[in-house]
Amino acid sequence: MTAKPRLFTSPSAFPNPQRVRLFLHEKGIADGFEEHIYDMAPGGEQRQWRHLKMNPWGETPTLRLTDGTILSETSAIVRYLDQALPGRRIMGETPMEQGLDAMWDNRIWVHILYRITTMFHVLHQGLGPKLELTHNPAWGEHCRKEALSHAGLVNRHLADGRDWMLGGAAPTFSDITLATAIAFSKFPVNATPLDERFEHLDAFWRRWQQRPAFQAAYADRNSGVAELDAPQ
Numbered sequence: 001m002t003a004k005p006r007l008f009t010s011p012s013a014f015p016n017p018q019r020v021r022l023f024l025h026e027k028g029i030a031d032g033f034e035e036h037i038y039d040m041a042p043g044g045e046q047r048q049w050r051h052l053k054m055n056p057w058g059e060t061p062t063l064r065l066t067d068g069t070i071l072s073e074t075s076a077i078v079r080y081l082d083q084a085l086p087g088r089r090i091m092g093e094t095p096m097e098q099g100l101d102a103m104w105d106n107r108i109w110v111h112i113l114y115r116i117t118t119m120f121h122v123l124h125q126g127l128g129p130k131l132e133l134t135h136n137p138a139w140g141e142h143c144r145k146e147a148l149s150h151a152g153l154v155n156r157h158l159a160d161g162r163d164w165m166l167g168g169a170a171p172t173f174s175d176i177t178l179a180t181a182i183a184f185s186k187f188p189v190n191a192t193p194l195d196e197r198f199e200h201l202d203a204f205w206r207r208w209q210q211r212p213a214f215q216a217a218y219a220d221r222n223s224g225v226a227e228l229d230a231p232q
Contacts, residue, residue: 004034008051008062011222013187014040015113015180016074017061018217022176023078025213027087037220075105078173091173097166104165104174111150113181116190119143124189144192147185151194151201154178158200163207171208179208183218186225 007024009017024030038046038060045051047058055062055072063071063080071077082091092098123140157165165174182205186193195205208214221229 003066004032005066006034006036006064008036008038008046008054008060008064010038010040010046010060012218012220012228013184013222013224014060015117015184016059018180018183018223019074019173019176020061020063020077022179022213022217023081023090023173025216026171026176026211027082027085027090029081029085029087030216032085082173088170090171090176092166097168097172100166101172101174105177107150108154108174108177108181112147112154112194113177113184115143115147115150116181116184116192119147119192120184120187120189144190147181147192148194148197151181151198155198155200158204163204171211175204175208178204179214183223183225183228186227188224 007020009021012018012021021030021035024033038044038051040046040060046060051062052058054064054070057072059072061072061074061077063077065071071080079091082089089098092101119140122134122136122143154165163169164171165178166172171179178201182194182201184190186195195202218228221231223229
């Protein structure tokens with residue numbers, strides 16, 4: 001085993017690994033992990049037996065702790081790390097904050113980010129037949145409409161002048177999920193940039209871009225989004 005927990009992850013273009021990466025930087029614990037980045041090519045390392053032994057789904061992120069314990073699924077990894085390690089509680093300090101953050105994170109993940117992700121997979125065949133099982137442009141356009149509809153509801157929630165979803169001074173995990181949703185909405189295949197369509201999501205996106213944690217999380221310049229990948 002390595003001296004640090006090992007996170008098996010992907011470039012910043014991939015939303016779920018990016019949610020974990022942004023969480024690590026926002027909590028200030030990123031240096032405590034060894035990151036192994038798969039290139040996510042069809043049939044790549046993430047789909048080979050060494051990773052499949054840890055995560056039979058062959059997806060990222062996967063976390064291997066120093067005692068050999070394996071955690072996968074973004075929310076499970078983040079929930080464990082937020083409770084187990086010192087630092088600001090990104091998923092909320094109080095039971096009420098934790099409940100509200102879980103509520104908004106689920107809404108954003110299910111109705112916005114997952115819709116955009118589904119749109120990507122049914123419109124785009126680039127990740128190979130193990131992921132791109134169905135080419136269905138009509139379903140992709142339906143998912144686009146669903147994402148835009150629910151993004152409008154979140155935009156309305158932010159219209160009261162709050163900076164972050166829970167109204168506090170710092171972002172919580174639902175804000176991280178929303179930030180990655182906006183980033184992925186701008187990916188060329190998706191071409192549904194939420195920040196260009198909604199006033200308060202635009203301000204939210206610009207606030208994130210000023211945060212050191214956000215800048216560190218996207219420092220690989222491999223998001224597929226021109227404004228994030230441009231040299232600094």
